[in-house]
Amino acid sequence: MDQGTESAQPPAVGGDLTIGDLARRSGVSPAVLRMWESRHGFPVPRRLASGHRRYAETDVDLVRQVLRRKDAGIRLEVAIAEAAATTPPESPSVFAELRRRHPALAPHRLRKSTLIALSWAIEDECCAVAERPVLFGAFQRPEFYAPSAPRWHELARVARSAVVFADHWDGGAEDADGPVRAALGPRAPMRREWAVVCDAFDATACLSAWELPGQSTVPDRERVFEAVWTVDPVAVRDAARVAASVAADAGVLAAQSLLYELAESPAPRATAPTGVTALFNRVVAYVDRLV
Structure with missing residues (x-):
């Protein structure tokens, strides 16, 4: 799938967020979110069969945490690692x-x-x-x-x-x-x-x-x-x-x-x-x- 077309995907259902939803609510553009995922493995999306990304509500707060740490002068990779560490894995298994x-x-x-x-x-x-x-x-x-x-x-x-x-x-x-x-x-x-x-x-x-x-x-x-x-x-x-x-x-x-x-x-x-x-x-x- 062409990443440039992802903003045209159908709206998410239930509690899932599209990359556009996450961008609007966190203040980080879809292009930057994709770059963070590519370089730092964050945020971690759930992939649909079509290849579209879906995010959880908790990802909004995590991205905002990264922005706050960056504003405080912390390097991006450190800010991402610290934010990711505050959220446990989805399954205790x-x-x-x-x-x-x-x-x-x-x-x-x-x-x-x-x-x-x-x-x-x-x-x-x-x-x-x-x-x-x-x-x-x-x-x-x-x-x-x-x-x-x-x-x-x-x-x-x-x-x-x-x-x-x-x-x-x-x-x-x-x-x-x-x-x-x-x-x-x-x-x-x-x-x-x-x-x-x-x-x-x-x-x-x-x-x-x-x-x-x-x-x-x-x-x-x-x-x-x-x-x-x-x-x-x-x-x-x-x-x-x-x-x-x-x-x-x-x-x-x-x-x-x-x-x-x-x-x-x-x-x-x-x-x-x-x-x-x-x-x-x-x-x-x-x-x-x-x-």
Whole structure:
């Protein structure tokens, strides 16, 4: 679609705003809004099948926040990052956010034993090559995290930040050298999810899955999940933002600063084929051992 014709699109319905609506209400021209989106990934529109942009009411305030910060002398890219960090992701679910923002990621139904193999491969590769990564792991319940605790203790030693999620944590002090533990609320979608997120400048990878319902009598390693995975830095950053937001809601003090850090778009870079091959080789080795 020719961007110049977007102003001629039919009016929005419901609570959605067209780019013209957003421009009129925020005082920023459509051309500038498109430039911000192209260069800074902000504001983030929902795309119709026709390619037209649609925005939420909250985007009006976010754009106005950017203008106020610019007027105060803050650089545009910093103003955008600060404004974006004030709004949590639309879904407190890593899996749902990845499926919403990256529909090209193909979901696959996998047994838990296969998820463990994928998780170990990502953890090992991240520990081996990533420089000071931000790490998140979702394990559903503490007893599922326990076998991985020594691995995550080592990961936390090389990470800039490491957070693990479960529905609750048993009594006892956290290991000062281990990952931060975040307890998920009773209605938190991530209570049913499995995830490993590694976000670093030189290495990115993410695995996210949700447990299909009706498996209370299925043996643990045979439980089936619907999973997606990616090494795309943009998708991994989106997953990390959700995890940081959930951690902040769970009371993790360091998560708020992470939200500001992760609000920025990842630096443009191409995924090295050698890195993907190394990760794939680790996956094959673990799958061969565990499945």
